Amino acid sequence: xxxxxxxxxPNEKGGYYARIPDIPSIFxxxxxxxxxxxxxxxxIDEYIRICKEEGLPVPEPKDYSGxxxxxxxxxxxxxxxxxxxxxxxxxNQLVVSFLSLCSRSPVFQENPPKRRGKRKRKEPxxxx
Numbered sequence: 438x439x440x441x442x443x444x445x446x447p448n449e450k451g452g453y454y455a456r457i458p459d460i461p462s463i464f465x466x467x468x469x470x471x472x473x474x475x476x477x478x479x480x481i482d483e484y485i486r487i488c489k490e491e492g493l494p495v496p497e498p499k500d501y502s503g504x505x506x507x508x509x510x511x512x513x514x515x516x517x518x519x520x521x522x523x524x525x526x527x528x529n530q531l532v533v534s535f536l537s538l539c540s541r542s543p544v545f546q547e548n549p550p551k552r553r554g555k556r557k558r559k560e561p562x563x564x565x
Contacts, residue, residue: 439495453470457477
C-alpha cells in the first residue's frame with residue numbers, strides 16, 4: 438500500500454488542480470476538490486500499475502517525521518535561548534515560530550517576486 442501526498446489547489450478559471458510531489462509527472466485535476474482527489478488517486482494507481490508492468494521502480498513516498506537536526510554557531514544558540522527565555526517559551530517553540538513566519542515569505546510561495554540579475558531560480562518548497 439502506497440500513501441502519496443496529494444496537493445489540491447484551486448484553478449483561477451474554475452476547478453481544481455491535483456499534484457503528487459513524489460511523482461512529478463502526474464498532474465491532474467477536477468471540477469470539484471473531490472473530483473480532483475479521485476482523479477489523482479486513479480492516476481497514482483495507473484502509474485504504479487505501469488511501473489510494475491514494465492519492471493520500473495515505484496518511487497517511495499517521502500515521510501516527514503517533523504524532526505531534523507541543525508548545527509548552529511554557539512553565539513546564535515545563546516541569542517535564541519535567551520530570546521526563548523525572555524518570551525517564556527522553549528527554544529524548540531521559538532524556532533518553530535520563526536520557521537513558520539519565514540515559510541510565509543514570498544520566497545516560499547508559488548510565484549515569488551522576480552529577482553534581478555542572472556541567478557537561477559530554484560523550484561520553491563511548498564507546504565500544502
